[in-house]
């Protein structure tokens with residue numbers, strides 16, 4: 001298939017582009033490199049540097065290629081930043097997303113696999129979280145993703161789009177070539193590995209007084225390679241609608257730290273800090289729907305396997321993509 005991957009220079013987009021190319025698909029990566037990395041773009045892909053917020057940029061990407069599907073990753077994705085600068089999230093994620101949908105419509109492309117998030121659920125009434133729970137985002141990031149999901153439902157109804165929204169839980173891990181490099185880095189596993197690399201002295205643990213067995217927050221950590229596989233399955237299927245992507249069980253912050261100590265052999269000192277605003281105590285997916293309908297099974301999401309892969313990548317790339325020459 002001919003596939004357009006927006007945000008294909010970012011963390012999950014680059015890994016998915018790599019998997020698509022391995023599977024023999026023809027890939028065009030579209031990315032403005034504001035958060036992504038040129039070195040993360042697979043050399044087998046056609047690369048277009050462009051910005052979704054500029055309608056002409058995304059229109060041009062469709063010229064001369066008849067895409068079978070669009071995989072839409074390009075977005076800002078920091079919860080904290082979205083609380084400070086909501087306008088960025090509505091402009092980029094919603095406005096940019098609308099430009100993409102309109103370019104697709106103009107070119108008769110109707111299959112879209114959209115990167116959504118468990119942040120669209122907000123604080124869930126119960127866990128595990130299945131797709132029928134109400135979506136009540138608690139930050140502009142989650143709201144912006146929900147707004148695009150809503151737009152997709154209307155485009156499905158009124159413009160014959162065939163959208164799939166994949167709601168990721170906590171993406172983590174790496175492939176040998178591609179890993180997680182955000183600036184600023186706010187995610188737990190890269191921050192743990194910064195301590196191992198000597199780039200920070202101790203891991204801040206944001207709160208140990210939650211209503212969880214050890215007092216720290218529980219998350220469902222899903223390997224980025226398993227997320228990538230779900231996109232290929234969704235793309236090949238005829239399904240429309242939303243799927244949660246997680247393992248179905250969670251680890252606390254302290255459990256992840258303990259596993260990282262085992263994998264790296266480093267003591268990883270911690271420092272207890274106040275709760276981070278907006279962190280729900282427990283987010284765990286029910287991924288039954290993806291398993292049953294898409295035949296998706298996570299293979300690499302055991303927490304030790306996740307940490308081994310993340311550690312291998314961070315050890316080989318202690319400064320992330322800085323200094324990595326695009327091939």
Ligand code: UFG
Nearest residue numbers: 077117118119186187188191204205206217219253276279
């Ligand atoms: N944490 C720490 N110390 C750190 C970093 C994180 O204790 O240095 C804790 C957080 O407080 C949280 C857990 O580790 O309890 C996981 O935090 P992450 O920042 O790695 O991930 P989040 O669960 O906050 O965020 C993820 C995705 C978002 C998504 C969100 C939904 O990265 O895109 O889940 O809640 F929106």
